[in-house]
Amino acid sequence: MSEFEDMYREVILDHYKNPRNYGSLEEPHAHAEGQNPLCGDEVAISVRFGGDGETIEDVRFEGRGCAISQAATSMLTDLVKGRKAADVATLPKEELLEEVGIQLTPIRLKCAILGLGVLKVALHRAKGTPLPDEWQGLDFA
Amino acid sequence: MTLYGPPPDRRAGIVSFNVEGIHPHDVAQFLDRDAIAIRAAHHCCQPLMRRLHVDATNRASFYLYNVPEEVDRLAAGVRHVIEVFA
Numbered sequence: 001m002s003e004f005e006d007m008y009r010e011v012i013l014d015h016y017k018n019p020r021n022y023g024s025l026e027e028p029h030a031h032a033e034g035q036n037p038l039c040g041d042e043v044a045i046s047v048r049f050g051g052d053g054e055t056i057e058d059v060r061f062e063g064r065g066c067a068i069s070q071a072a073t074s075m076l077t078d079l080v081k082g083r084k085a086a087d088v089a090t091l092p093k094e095e096l097l098e099e100v101g102i103q104l105t106p107i108r109l110k111c112a113i114l115g116l117g118v119l120k121v122a123l124h125r126a127k128g129t130p131l132p133d134e135w136q137g138l139d140f141a
Numbered sequence: 142m143t144l145y146g147p148p149p150d151r152r153a154g155i156v157s158f159n160v161e162g163i164h165p166h167d168v169a170q171f172l173d174r175d176a177i178a179i180r181a182a183h184h185c186c187q188p189l190m191r192r193l194h195v196d197a198t199n200r201a202s203f204y205l206y207n208v209p210e211e212v213d214r215l216a217a218g219v220r221h222v223i224e225v226f227a
Contacts, residue, residue, distance in 0.1 A: 039197055
């Protein structure tokens with residue numbers, strides 16, 4: 001079995017079949033939905049901040065689509081919990097891709113960062129800050 | 142597996158299909174690792190996808206340069222993806 005397949009089985013499929021922080025939050029402080037029009041992947045993310053209004057106390061996601069898009073979003077929720085909204089709003093995609101861990105083709109790259117894009121939209125919207133250009137263009141609701 | 146399209150006597154060398162529970166991008170990526178190139182997802186025809194009530198499909202196309210052995214490899218590749226995702 002190849003290293004690629006090992007990673008897919010152990011990491012991607014684990015998160016795909018047992019997504020972390022799956023669901024939604026009632027009255028979230030930040031929320032956004034997005035989809036990748038090329039493949040139909042969909043992700044919705046809700047965030048609740050702690051008492052300081054900055055720390056991500058809870059984050060949940062719902063979605064459907066390929067294993068990469070859903071697994072990467074699941075990993076993302078683990079990655080950002082407990083961090084400051086401002087840090088996550090500027091989180092480089094490389095940090096998430098390192099978690100994903102497998103070599104991705106350009107099309108799959110879009111699947112992998114869909115959740116991160118949606119989260120950034122939610123946070124920038126909640127904080128009233130402009131979304132950086134590189135994150136424009138996904139089909140955000 | 143679900144096959145889409147007309148019956149065999151009216152079919153061109155094109156087979157669109159879905160494997161239950163596995164997104165076409167995942168199927169295509171594993172086939173790609175086996176050096177089998179198929180097209181996956183919307184095929185630029187979202188209205189048809191909606192009509193078929195699917196998010197996306199896989200599509201294998203055969204032409205003059207394909208040999209029967211490659212058809213067998215495709216079938217084996219799909220079986221392999223099903224094993225991995227099972």
